Amino acid sequence: MKRLRNFFQKESDHSADVARERLKMMISQDRMQRSQPDFLPRLQNELIEVIKRYTQSEQSDIHVSYHSLPQRAQIELNVSWPRNTP
Amino acid sequence: MARVVVVTSGKGGVGKTTSCASIGTALAMHGYRTVLIDFDVGLRNLDLVMGCERRVVYDLINVTTGEAKLSQALIKDKRLDGLYMLPASQTRDKDALTYEGVGEVIDALKEEFDFIICDSPAGIERGAILAMYYADEAIVVSNPEVSSVRDSDRIIGLLDSKTRRAENGETVKTQLLITRYDPERVEHSDMMSMQDIEEILAIPVVGVIPESPAVLRASNQGIPVVHDAPSDAGQAYSDTVARFLGEEKPMRFVELERKGLFSRMFGGRR
Numbered sequence: 318m319k320r321l322r323n324f325f326q327k328e329s330d331h332s333a334d335v336a337r338e339r340l341k342m343m344i345s346q347d348r349m350q351r352s353q354p355d356f357l358p359r360l361q362n363e364l365i366e367v368i369k370r371y372t373q374s375e376q377s378d379i380h381v382s383y384h385s386l387p388q389r390a391q392i393e394l395n396v397s398w399p400r401n402t403p
Numbered sequence: 404m405a406r407v408v409v410v411t412s413g414k415g416g417v418g419k420t421t422s423c424a425s426i427g428t429a430l431a432m433h434g435y436r437t438v439l440i441d442f443d444v445g446l447r448n449l450d451l452v453m454g455c456e457r458r459v460v461y462d463l464i465n466v467t468t469g470e471a472k473l474s475q476a477l478i479k480d481k482r483l484d485g486l487y488m489l490p491a492s493q494t495r496d497k498d499a500l501t502y503e504g505v506g507e508v509i510d511a512l513k514e515e516f517d518f519i520i521c522d523s524p525a526g527i528e529r530g531a532i533l534a535m536y537y538a539d540e541a542i543v544v545s546n547p548e549v550s551s552v553r554d555s556d557r558i559i560g561l562l563d564s565k566t567r568r569a570e571n572g573e574t575v576k577t578q579l580l581i582t583r584y585d586p587e588r589v590e591h592s593d594m595m596s597m598q599d600i601e602e603i604l605a606i607p608v609v610g611v612i613p614e615s616p617a618v619l620r621a622s623n624q625g626i627p628v629v630h631d632a633p634s635d636a637g638q639a640y641s642d643t644v645a646r647f648l649g650e651e652k653p654m655r656f657v658e659l660e661r662k663g664l665f666s667r668m669f670g671g672r673r
Binding site: 332336 | 548549552553556557560589592593594595596599603
């Protein structure tokens, strides 16, 4: 019945499904940001600065990610840089 | 033991004040001594929805500053015994309300009432935090609409962190009230369903209020819609409060009503 109606009703494009997916994405992002400490962006910038001083990393080679575990918090630092082949 | 309940939402215009008025009224109908506090400083509206705007003399800020006694500021409902409201100040600046002042008022009200219902202002600023700070329980009002649901999630986060109970390592019992629900649009997949919203926000649904002309009609007249017993919205609010009080009630007005030919031709909207 529902399928039959949808066949005749092209204009209603299941917008509720789109809303639900967008919201799930947005809210999980919001929640992640909310759980992060306020100093994280500053820490991130300073880390990037220091790393760039020693390596030829680009900004995109440096990944700082924050994990909130039940007992403690954790940051994960992933850095890569091009090797200078002599 | 008095229960302090905040009605909140984050987003404005989703039906906090309407819901507050009907929830408080229904609690009083159950025989509970109930007081409604309007926390929306500068944008007082609960008095209008309750139909007692002409009897406002003193307000919440007058009480916290000692200019009026609590008993002078409380307005008794003209329809129900045991129902009172404490209006918000219309003119003063928002910072006039303090945590200590509100705490004292709520402590005093706890002596007299079974339920203290706090009508929160929209937003996530100081006024909204103040309205939820002393709450034991929360009813988060949400429309089946993306921005409203997202803001509700934000408010749920604040209830988990900015309230006195959260500071003491306790939780605020939080339930969801969905308003302006249209089963027909849900059926056509043009509106998120109650199950969708419940899953996203991960809190239990205490009630679903259908989109209904009765709501506007009620606020026009200053009579909480729960008094309109034949209306769908009125019945949905009274079910909501029964559930809030621990009764088991199936959700009504969430399924599409199949209209027969007769009611299509002659049945107007109630």
